[in-house]
Amino acid sequence: MSDTERAPRRSDATRHAILVAARERFAAEGYDRATIRAIAKEARIDPSMVMRYYGSKEGLYAAALDVDLGMPDPAGLDPREVGRVLVSHFLDLWEENEVLSSLLRVGTTSQAGAERIQGVFRDQLIPLARQVCPEPEQAATRAALIASQVLGMALTRYVLRLPPAVALGREEIVAWLGPTIQRYLTAPRP
């Protein structure tokens, strides 16, 4: 049951090109403004190919935006440094991976996008909070606080591009947000 499919199709390159182009356009313009025609043009194929391989625009979106945050295992970390490590990890994520910008744009645009973010949050962030924070039953709340700060920085810096947020240096962000995250994660309930 390991590899049921062992048929490397000749069209795999095209499929991949479509996905790359889709991530690019979705990230740059959001779900509505990113058109299948523009994606197809960027992938240098015909729009109908997108339909053939992914069924519909929604299907393409679903295929393009499967996101793995790759959260580090907090077990091996200095408990007092976990805030800074997390912020640093998120910055890496946002700067190397346009999938996240795309996800955020689409999340504010469509219900399907919002639900997808809820899924990532539930499956990848809450479990981490559950491991780290003192009272596991508060994990969801604390994860939400962390999400609010991290997504907020991503929003102002990478989507809205408020000039002072863009101007911030990487280590400045870590220094400012690290303690915040640390507190949301481990401080006693106020």
Next chain:
Amino acid sequence: MSDTERAPRRSDATRHAILVAARERFAAEGYDRATIRAIAKEARIDPSMVMRYYGSKEGLYAAALDVDLGMPDPAGLDPREVGRVLVSHFLDLWEENEVLSSLLRVGTTSQAGAERIQGVFRDQLIPLARQVCPEPEQAATRAALIASQVLGMALTRYVLRLPPAVALGREEIVAWLGPTIQRYLTAPRP
């Protein structure tokens, strides 16, 4: 030069209805998905009236989304309470006024929307930071940090609706975010 126009036109009610409907639809669906036809239907008039009174969809958007945060004067406040007061003020703003949800949705959607948020940030948030924070030349940076946390909470709670963020009580949010804002505003640069 006080009141150059003293002609209460008969159509003022319609104009107002259009604006109300526009804010409603923009807030609920963002710029692209909110159609002039839907706005007109909600205002119980013909789509062409929107064009007559506001010229274009962009014009309607500009008219519908002039936002005044009504930031309190920090001079009369306990300097140690300013963080909590600001968070509380923002919560009021978000819950009573759908203009802000609208603004956030549109800001992530279109360049024009992002620029509008930049304008609000520059004209209403930075000046406040300049009044409060110790070194006025850092006001922009600190205002950006505040924006990241406040907009992030608004995003997760009112737009993405992450369940734990929605479940948070008003006083919980103030208790968690207040100190964060306070630190971003007045703590020495880390």
Next chain:
DNA sequence: ACCGTAGGCCAACACGTGTTGACATACAAG
């Protein structure tokens, strides 16, 4: 009572969209 004008509706245009099916081509198996 008259009539100019503002307020409002209707039908249509031009355009861009997602989507579809018919047709061409290149590849691999017999």
Next chain:
DNA sequence: CTTGTATGTCAACACGTGTTGGCCTACGGT
């Protein structure tokens, strides 16, 4: 070589959009 199938292109459809101009209606000043 022939044939079947995967890969790709082309043109078109049906629909919804922002936008426009013509037309009707009803108010308000004279």
